Amino acid sequence: MAAALAARAAGVEDVLLLERDQHLGGILNQCIHPGFGLHHFKAELTGPEYADRFAGLVKADPGIEVSLRSFAVKLTKDKELSYLRPGALEEIKARSVILATGCRERTREMIPIPGSRPAGIYPAGLAQKMVNMEGWIPGREAVIVGSGDIGLIMARRMALEGVTVKAVIEIQKVSRGLVRNVVQCLEDFGIPLYLQHRVSMIHGRDRVEKVSVVKVDDELKDVPGSGFTLACDTVLVSVGLIPENELLEMAGGEIDRKTNTPVAPEVNLTSIPGIFACGNACKVYDLADWVTRDSELAGKMAAEYLGKAPEK
Amino acid sequence: MKRRMTCIECPKGCQLEIEADGARLISMSGHECNRGNLYAKQEIEAPVRTLTTSVLTRGLELKMLPVRSSRPIPKEKLFAAMDAVKLITVTSPVKAGAVIAPDFLGLGVDLVACRGLGKA
Numbered sequence: 001m002a003a004a005l006a007a008r009a010a011g012v013e014d015v016l017l018l019e020r021d022q023h024l025g026g027i028l029n030q031c032i033h034p035g036f037g038l039h040h041f042k043a044e045l046t047g048p049e050y051a052d053r054f055a056g057l058v059k060a061d062p063g064i065e066v067s068l069r070s071f072a073v074k075l076t077k078d079k080e081l082s083y084l085r086p087g088a089l090e091e092i093k094a095r096s097v098i099l100a101t102g103c104r105e106r107t108r109e110m111i112p113i114p115g116s117r118p119a120g121i122y123p124a125g126l127a128q129k130m131v132n133m134e135g136w137i138p139g140r141e142a143v144i145v146g147s148g149d150i151g152l153i154m155a156r157r158m159a160l161e162g163v164t165v166k167a168v169i170e171i172q173k174v175s176r177g178l179v180r181n182v183v184q185c186l187e188d189f190g191i192p193l194y195l196q197h198r199v200s201m202i203h204g205r206d207r208v209e210k211v212s213v214v215k216v217d218d219e220l221k222d223v224p225g226s227g228f229t230l231a232c233d234t235v236l237v238s239v240g241l242i243p244e245n246e247l248l249e250m251a252g253g254e255i256d257r258k259t260n261t262p263v264a265p266e267v268n269l270t271s272i273p274g275i276f277a278c279g280n281a282c283k284v285y286d287l288a289d290w291v292t293r294d295s296e297l298a299g300k301m302a303a304e305y306l307g308k309a310p311e312k
Numbered sequence: 313m314k315r316r317m318t319c320i321e322c323p324k325g326c327q328l329e330i331e332a333d334g335a336r337l338i339s340m341s342g343h344e345c346n347r348g349n350l351y352a353k354q355e356i357e358a359p360v361r362t363l364t365t366s367v368l369t370r371g372l373e374l375k376m377l378p379v380r381s382s383r384p385i386p387k388e389k390l391f392a393a394m395d396a397v398k399l400i401t402v403t404s405p406v407k408a409g410a411v412i413a414p415d416f417l418g419l420g421v422d423l424v425a426c427r428g429l430g431k432a
Contacts, residue, residue, distance in 0.1 A: 022373075032364050032378040032426065038322050046364050048378045048427040052408045132366050135376050160365065160394050179325035183318045184361070188387065287323055 001025075001054040002292045003098045003278050006299025008063050011308035015063060016092070018070040018083055024058060025051030026102055028288065030129045033153055035180075039289035050288060075247040077272055096302040099248055099270075099277040100295065103241035103284060108202075111239050113145070115202030118209075124154045124238035137161050139234025143211050144168045145199050147175040147182070149286065151238030156185035158236075165191045166230045169213055171198045171220060178286065199235070200227065208233050243281045251275060259283075268298040274305050317355060321347040332356045360384035363393050364426070367412065369402045371432055377402050378426040379412055385419050393417055405430045 001024060004015045023029060028036070031047030038044055041053065058064050067085055074082040079094045105123040122130075122138055128150065130136040142163050144151045147170035155165045168186060173196055175182050186193050194213065200222065201212040215226035243260045245253070254263040254271040262270040262277045270277050278298035279291045313333070319326040326348050331338040335357045343349055354360060362384045366376035385393060396417055406412070406425045413423040 029378075029427075032366060032380075034362050034364055034380065035323070044362075046378060046380055046426045049380075049408065052427050132378065133374065133376050135366065135368055160390065162394070178323050179318050179327075180320040180323060183325075184320045188361070 001051075001058050002295040003100055003276075003299035003302070004064050005054070005057055005061065006296035007098070007303050008061055008299075010300045010303030012299075012303045012306060013063055015065070016094070017058065017064055017066045018072055019066065019068050020071045022069055024055040024066065024068070027125070030125075030132045031153075031288075032132045033157070036288050039287070040292050047288070072247055075251040075275075077252045077275075079251075079274060096274045096305050097276070098298050098302055099245070099275065099281050100279045100298075101244040101247065101277075101281045103243050103280040106237075106240040106242060108145075108235075108237045111145075111237070113199050113202055115211075116204055118202070118204035118207050120204070120208035120233050121202065121235045121237065124150045124236040127236050128154055128157065131157055131161060137163060138236075139163065139208075139232070141166060141232040142234040142236055143199070143230050143232045144236045144238060146170065146238035146240070147177055147193060147195075148238050148240065149177040149181050151236065152177045152181040152185040154236055154238065155191050156189060159189040159191060163234070165189070166232050167191070167213070168193045169197050169199055170195050171216060172196070198222075202235060203229075208235055211235060241280065241284050243277075243284065245277065245281055248272075248275065248277060267294055268301055274302075276302055317352065319343060319348045319351050321351050328352055330356065359387040361387050361390060363390060363397075363423075365394060365397050367397055367400045367402055367423075369429065371403055372405065372429045373432050374429055377406065377412070377429055379423050380426055381416065381419075382411075382422040382424050385416075385421055389417065389419065393419075397423070402429075 004017050028047035028051035034044050034046050036045045036050040070083045070085040072083045079097050082091045105125045108121050127138050142158050143166050144155050147168050155168055159165050197213050197215050199211045200214045203210045210229045210231045212229050215223040249255050256263050264270050268276045268278050276298045278295040285291045314331050317328050326343050328342040330340050337353050337356050340352050363381040366378050369377050406429055408428045410425045411422045416423045
């Protein structure tokens with residue numbers, strides 16, 4: 001939305017905004033905690049409030065056509081884009097494309113946690129959607145793997161909903177999340193954070209029953225004799241995000257295999273002139289405000305590519 | 313008594329060095345802006361947090377409506393507030409910022425909608 005608005009402000013006449021969900025705002029809609037907008041709006045907002053402010057601006061702009069429940073299925077290097085919307089397959093040709101496709105979560109299968117495959121193991125972001133948007137509580141006693149911001153925020157969210165959060169397990173020496181989240185999400189609720197520990201096994205036949213935890217040394221090797229178990233029925237996995245750049249890949253854009261981000265000399269660019277990638281699809285950000293700032297730049301860059309004079 | 317705390321007002325997370333006598337702040341250092349000052353004072357006197365959660369809806373376009381307390385509430389009231397939130401069901405369309413529960417739990421703060429929701 002920020003890129004669309006910035007492109008309009010820079011003189012682009014006709015913008016089509018495709019959204020696969022039934023509402024604008026993407027992941028912000030499930031991020032119901034406060035902490036958004038301190039930089040951009042100079043006010044502390046929740047995710048839905050932050051999204052709502054942009055959605056209002058987008059809807060008020062007659063030069064932006066919003067197409068909801070629209071799923072982009074194909075992109076070529078000549079910027080021909082196919083997308084599915086209810087009842088139709090649309091094919092259009094754009095002069096410039098901005099990919100703001102965000103990330104997907106790394107799953108339990110992508111990190112080595114041995115054990116059985118019982119019910120009760122969720123990526124933390126999925127659990128966030130279940131709790132905040134669908135009203136389902138995934139379990140009663142939870143262990144969280146990974147101490148990134150999503151893991152920390154879900155620890156607090158689950159605790160507030162009455163779930164006993166037994167521990168957050170982090171293999172590194174420090175939390176990957178913001179310090180304020182360690183304080184207000186864990187310390188406030190007395191949730192232990194085990195740094196330099198890893199989950200070595202998930203137990204349970206039909207449902208998670210417990211996890212084995214072991215301390216690791218500086219080389220990430222298990223410390224013998226340090227193991228213990230935690231009984232739980234739920235494991236939330238918060239171990240990182242993967243930028244979604246399959247459309248760019250389809251169009252022949254160069255992708256860094258390690259990070260799944262576009263290979264480009266500077267932010268928002270891709271190897272294909274006129275195709276831009278912004279937000280978490282470009283690189284994983286820690287603050288939505290910085291996504292907005294850089295996405296506005298992406299909108300301007302697209303406008304410049306289309307021959308609109310840059311702002312004085 | 314001297315102690316350390318982390319300011320949670322913004323993502324910067326300043327490390328504060330606090331000297332306090334019970335609930336009275338004597339001196340502090342480490343904060344980069346005035347919000348840190350206010351936070352430390354409040355945190356020593358009576359810690360408060362903004363409550364954000366979702367309430368059930370019926371007949372609206374989403375199953376849950378995200379809500380927040382209009383101002384921070386005492387930290388020890390968070391769980392009582394969550395219990396009260398579970399009793400609420402929103403059945404008519406709301407605009408962003410609409411008051412869902414006025415003077416929530418008698419705390420002098422309102423529970424407000426974080427987004428608009430129309431009929432299903």
